[in-house]
Amino acid sequence: MDSGTVLHALNLAYELATLALTTLGLAIVFGLLGVMNMAHGEFVMMGAYAAVTVQQWGLPLITAVPLAVVVCGGLGYAVERWLIRPLYARPFDTLLATWALAMLLRKLVEAIFGRGYRNVESALTQPTLILGSPYPVYRLALIVFTLAVMAGLFVWYRQSAAGLRVRAMTANPILAQALGIPTRRLASQAFVIGVVLAGLSGVLLAPLIRIEPGIGVDYLLDAFFVLVVGGLGTLGGLFGGVGIIGGAQAITSSIAGQTSGYAVVLMISIVFLWLKPDGLFSRR
């Protein structure tokens, strides 16, 4: 296998890994909980800024993880409590309220960090030799880490009933309460975990991506399309969606350029949205 195909394979793996990481948070908030969180991208962006902050303070990159957890978690709790909970029965209004929240978060970050590009240094982004062709160590680490996280999540999801309880609660809240499941607290926990995961993906990607307040929208749209195509509520759906969307984008881009890659993703999503309209949002 010459180094060319290895490089292509690694590039595809990197694309799928970033897509899976940034979609994970939304898979819980939108996939399990059914909340259309249009501010998902902004939480990813805030994770990246956590990395910028710790580097400004001269702390090692790893300390950005606790910072992101605290910031995204605190904000997530407040947002679920005062913005999402009053709107649970109104999906359109949730969509609009979280869109307004996204605008607000963008402006807050702009106020604190200014609009300029930020760069997060990491020693690991320097290349190492893979079958003769240089490849950034950090990306390798990211791919391996994502595989580990996904495998761990798969096992945990099968073992523990947390994911099941959230899905059960969303499908039939009365029955869930009858079985002693505190639906309010569970909804809050699920939302907070979802946005914290989004923030953590931002921290992990910070050294590789451009960092500015406006990057949230791209991650939001990609994540939505992955879940729409892959199907909601199951990890299999998440993997399926990542495979289809990531694969289609990568292949079409290499053939016909990035714009048609993005157009193909849009068309696939439209077809899937059209094919199963009720399956997607059948929240009784």
Add this chain to the structure above:
Amino acid sequence: MSLTFTNIVCGYGDTLVVKGVSGQVQAGRALAIVGRNGVGKSTLLKGLAGLLPLAQGQLIWGGRDITGSALHTRVAQGMAYTPQDNVVFAELSVAENLWLHLDDRDADRYTELFEQFPLLARRQSQRSGSLSGGERKLLAFTRTLGLRPKLALLDEPTEGVQPENIDRMAHLIRQRKSTGASFLIVEQNLEFVSAFADDVIVLDHGEQVLQGALADLGRERIERHLVV
């Protein structure tokens, strides 16, 4: 632990369906609430279980006033409620339905129940949406007993269930009663009720038209309120 409910009034929005019902369930005894469709049986049970706010009335469980406490806090206090319909999470498997709310994995919650209802054991990995109406009721009944409640509130547990399984349900209820558990069951099937019930309340148009020990009232008198 005994449940006492006095002057229960509840309904939906401004239309009050249940107009003042009182009664008691002692430990180890079973109370059946019977009556024709639309007389307010389910509404009463929802009020007692904490699903519907009570316009009036009081609920004492084990000496404590739990009138306003929320539905999801009742399981921890030993009360388990099974609704009349939408009784399973259709998307999840039979096994998932049985275990998702439990933190422990101790299998003997269900060993005896699986012996009585082998079909549930057989179809554990199937989507519970694929079960028939009666099989879903059986799953709900099994899950409720699996919680080992001190008081089980069941809303028409036998609807659509095969006759031989109904007898096993009655047998299980009698067995659990002997261990001190109590039951409050809304039912239309008089045969099933008379297999285990100690006391009966007959409802008509939301009011108590008849109550007392099943033995004293006798089946014919009750049947007159039910039959066509």
Add this chain to the structure above:
Amino acid sequence: MAFFRDAKPAAALAAVLAGLPWASNDFTTYQIALFLVYGMAAQGVALCWGRLGFLSLGHALFFGLGAYLSGGVLRAASNEALWYLLLPLAIAAPALLAYLIARVVFARSTRSGPYFSLITLALTILGFLAAQQWSGLTGGFNGMADIPELPGTSRYETLYWVIAACAVGSTLALSLLVARPIGVVWEAIAQNEDRLQLLGYATDRIKALAFAGSALLTSLAGALFAAHQGIVTPQAMGFVLSTELVIWAAVGGKASALGPLLGATIVGYASAELREQLPYWEAAVATLFIGVVLFLPDGVAGLMRRGQAPRRASAGQAKPVRRPFAPAASLALAEVQTGQSGVRILDGLSLGLQGPGIRCIIGPNGAGKTSMFNLITGRLPLLGGSVRLNGHDIGGQPAWRVARQGIGRKMQVPSVFPALSVRENLGLALWAGRAHGTDLLCLATLGWQTPLLTDILGQFQALSERLDNPAGNLAQGHRQALELAMTLLPEPGLVLLDEPCAGLSPAETHHMIQAIQSLVLRIGAAALLIEHDMSAVDALGGEVYVLHQGRLLEQGPLAQIQASSAVRAIYAGGRK
């Protein structure tokens, strides 16, 4: 008289816009003209979202298309005047596209879930990409520039009057439409689409038409934008403008004709002024928007509207309205099977009835009574056997097509249009099958009467006293009466009534049974009634069918049923 009452918002707008040029310098008029253009596009969004209850997140697609097409036509027309003839087509084309999109999407599932919003969102992003890539056609990133002015107008002076006229025209058109029967039908779709289908309204087509109309309005705004700016860039079709249109509609008031214009002008003007002083004007807009979504669903216009004056018919005489369906029907269910997600509910049910008269259906819970009605009216799939009405097969047809063949149904839980008045609820039933073509567009239809309606209002005094109250405020008993009236008013050949006496007091039950008997007799229809109250079944006196586990257990007069041991067994708790 009604025309002037409905035209008030448009008249107020006209007055303000007429006075504006004198009250301010010509730059402000130029600026307000742009906000009016955006306001008209937001009116398009508000029409679908505020009135029909489905949100389009991609309306900038039609705005941009209208702008590019009209810009192209204007540029071509500057050297070849014949092109001007194509201008109306350039404005209409996006509306045609919108109709196709809506028909295709709603054909699969009529419910207006958020999936529709996401589809329109993806389409507008596709439009943005296409506008940027096909630079040959659209001028790409730098846009289609130097678009000449509308013939006979100058961009900074007279074009304002054209735009103001269009804004007044669109507000007037929307206000008039909303005050007419079609407005009632739109709001009914937003509140209870299933019930409307049971009256025979093809709601997916009505939604597609409304979506096309709103796209036409937005495309017209796009055309005016091209003339006003002289340049059209991909941003005119993008995701950002789509969300701004939604924000202006929400802030202004999505449920009113004037609201979106207000929203676009307030937010537009404020952000234009605030931009320099307040460094974070976008944060201010976002906070305002969150406040509106949470606390002010009707937006600014909602605040101003005192009580919306109830729709009034023009004083004209009540046109005698003929009966749409042939009286007396025959129904034949042969070995019918149905079920949902793998569960068999009806398992070989055979049941037939012929000619007028009331029959009752009884049976324990879960016997499949309501499911039988669901099957007949197309809410459950026909998995086996056949359903024939008057001899021809109606199995598997959509609910509205079944209703149009003369089947009326009253739901188990009384299903009405809560925010509409009792008069409007009755009107919707009255127009079903009778209103054709432009009837829904004229005020007279609001005044239609039929002898049956007079008779019903006579029998149910409570309804005639509350004609202008919202149906949602009715007590259970009155709501049952209202839904019964709505089921009978189209005078269907076959009437299916599901527990009409549920939740009624004994006196109310007696009154309801009497009313059903006299009204069904009057329209000579065949009626099937699901009932648990045996005294009611006895009073009705017709044939009785006993259903059990999805099959017909027994059929015959009530006495024979009561005597049958099989029925006693399943009732008194013998073998189930």
Add this chain to the structure above:
Amino acid sequence: MDRRSFLHHTLAATAAGIATSAFAASPLKVAVLIPQSGPAGLFGPSSKACAEMAAAALNARGGLLGRPIELLFGDAGLAPAESAQTALKLWKGQRAEAFIGMHDSAVRGALVGLFKGQVPYVYTPVYEGGECARGTYVTGETPQQQLERVIPWLATERKPTKWYLIGNDYVWGRDTNAAAKGYIEKTGAKVVGDEYLPFTVDNFDASLARIRDSGADAVLVSLVGGSSVTFNKGFASFGLADKALRLGTLIEENTLAGIGLGNARNLYASSGYFANLDTPTAKAFAADYAKRLGANAPTLNGLAESTYEGFLMLEALAKKAGSLDVAKMDAVAQSSTYSGPRGTVTLQNRHTEQDIHVADVTDKGFRVLKTFAKVGAGQSCKV
């Protein structure tokens, strides 16, 4: 603040104070259109500072045509429709008599259509060339200007044989690469790739793989803002930085901050201005910028500084024509000249002849290696 600089500071302030009060004439309103929101919004604060410095400098020497300058700022970072709105408000609403524009080409198209040569309009950023509208004067660098001398110089210095051209898929990216092809072939090197990408792209792996396979030893980066940052970071992380040199005509101090100095080995930037140019006027300008904005000043960059140059060009033209009337200014425009932080700049065919510098990157940022004096803009507008 030691005594000497304090004295110096107060003198300057009083001088400015005296100067303005001397004029009886009404203030001359100059509208400055810079991006305050949208993707290019990051250049807003630095551009605003440079415009304010220009106004202060001009007012210190008697203002424009004897009238003190009053600045009006407008946001040109939004869609062309909104930016044109803002411009019209400043022009008709607040009677601005001249416009300085530092924004993208789509907005320029809208403004040229709006002004129709009735008000002087100086367009200052790097751009693709070809703007010959009446009343419009371009001080920004054109692709010909930035590449004509620099590519041959690089050919002699680093002797690249295979060039790979990559750019954003819009008029500036395509025209820059088109101009470069001619110069590259003249140096005897070959063009092995020519690729264009939308602004939405955030993953350049496919392009980097193509660059690696093409064996290119030189890459012309005609990407803008965020795309340039992401591309260059990826370029370095794949170890390509040591295999091929990179030349960019729009990599300024902000973009460099985004890329990170560690990822900028063998990266050359060709521009009319660098913040650390060591000519006396440039040093004084940079010092005044730092003093004026204090510690966390937004990074000084070529695009922001170009607004300052726009004012100097306006001053030169107005002085020569004796008025702000477009016809008069157009008549005398040819070969008007001024000297500023970028050195002497002369107007030829509506564009400028200015010094062009090429710099590489050290651990302290850009380092100017070579300066080419008085490079023509290579435009053919007839005045």
